[in-house]
Every structure is written in C-alpha cells, then in structure tokens.
Amino acid sequence: MKAKVTVTLKNGVLDPQGKAIGHALHTLGFLSVGEVRQGKLIELDLEETDPEAARATVDAMCRKLLANTVIENYAIELVP
C-alpha cells in the first residue's frame, strides 16, 4: 500500500515562498490567482495491507518527523 502525505503551513504562518510564487504568476499574466500556499508531498511505500493500521502508522510518522505541528498541517491519503 502507498501513502501520500501532504504537508502545508498552517493558516496564519507566513509563507514567503508561496507569496513569491504568487508574484511570479502575476508577472506571467495569471492575474486570477489570489493567495498561493506552498507545501510538500511525501510518498511512502508501506508493508501494511490494512488501511486502518497503515493510517495509524503514517499518522505517527507525521507527528514524529514528517510534519512540524507547531507550524504545519498534514493530510494522509492512502492508495491501495
């Protein structure tokens, strides 16, 4: 089973990279773009076959290492 973890900065945490990307998009003429937030995607290959167990394991990974919950949120997507 695969898991995809999306890590994003929490609302209210300044995201200067997202801001710079937004400016660049505006410069390129994409004027309909409002706020841009940048995050990261982490793909994991897991031995677990049980979705519940897999989710629990990945959740522990997120809390321990993959995300810094002081500044970041994370979302887990399981791909069978």
Add this chain to the structure above:
Amino acid sequence: MKSAVIVFPGSNCDRDIAVALEKASGRKPHMVFHKDTELPDVDVIAVPGGFSYGDYLRCGAMAAHSPIMRVVKERADKGVRVMGICNGFQILTEAGLLPGALIRNKTLKYVCRTVGLRVESTESAYTAKYAAGQTIRIPVGHGEGNYVADDATLDRLEGEGLVAFRYVNHDGAPDAEGNPNGAARDIAGIFNKGRTVLGMMPHPERAFEPLHGNTDGRAFFDGLVEALT
C-alpha cells in the same frame, strides 16, 4: 568547564565554537559525532550551526532525531546547559527542547551580516557577563531564522523572561529595520524554563577575538566559564 560539541553531517560552525570554548575555558571540548550514543560528563553541550543533513525535510528535523540527540535531551532534562546556535537553535526546537519553530526568512533571502542584539535577560550562565538591556553586535548567517510560535507561547516567553536576545536597530530599539528575518516580536534567542537551554540565531563564536573585528561575543563564553567552573 568541560564542554562537548555535537557534530552532524553538514555542521560547519563546530570548529568555530570549539575554538571559542577552548580559548575561554582552557579545555578542549569533546567533539561528539551524531551517531554516538554516549556523551562524556560535561557542563555544557553546544549544538553548532551549519546545514545538518543538508536541511532535508526541514532545517534541523533530521538532526533532532539522530542517536546523539536522545542523550542530549536526557542531559538537558537533568539541567546540563545545552546551547543551540543557528542550525543548533533549529535542531533544539525540532527536538522539542525549546518551543516554537524557525521558518524561511520573511525576505526569502539568506541574510549574512552583523546585527544589533539587546540582551533581554542576564539571569543565565550565557548572559551573566552582559548588562541587562545592553546592545551588542553579533553576526548572523541564515536563510531560516524567522522565529514563530503561537501568541500564547510568545506571551509566556515574554512574561517569564525567557527571551534571551532581541534584534534591535542602530538606536538600540527593536523594530523591522533591525530584524533581519521577520522573527516574531524581534526574537533572536530564547531560553527554556530553567534558562539552562538556550537557542539563538546569531553566532557569538564569530565575534570572539580581535581578528574577527568584533569581540562582543567573548562575554558570552566568559560568562559560561565563570558560571560553570
């Protein structure tokens, strides 16, 4: 004063701080590798600046979970002094020894210059040789030094006198001009509750001897030696 310097792959201020510690204390620090699981009996542990593990994932995130950090945490819990400078500060927040986090500089630019710092508290081994409210000049060099924490944490740090240093402008006042990275409330360095653990972005070891052109960091090390000898 006996000291140890933790060396991670990618540390690059480990030798600088070792030189400062040795010159101030007269004793060579133990250089301890990140894979080690034992630390000699020391009075202070320095977590140096650099780019540990290439800043992968987040600055300090990988180093915070390296084998030696388990021992560093145990020592910190026992009251041994632990100081994290620059990347070391990032590592200590990632390890949970200090609250908050350090994110990308507001300007998105790596900043390398000498900044003004106001000594906010002299009630620690690190700052005892300075005068309260004194302005010192210390170099910074970082891309991710923007200190953030929730308002409750910031209020607690300020209320309990746990802000060690604040960025100030040329007139000695904290403001956006003096703040090189956008850090919340111009915070440059903080203590843990017992003021035994210190994290700071500026590098006192780079302002240690006349050859550096600035010796404002010397009192930092002399204070430590005096308190811990």
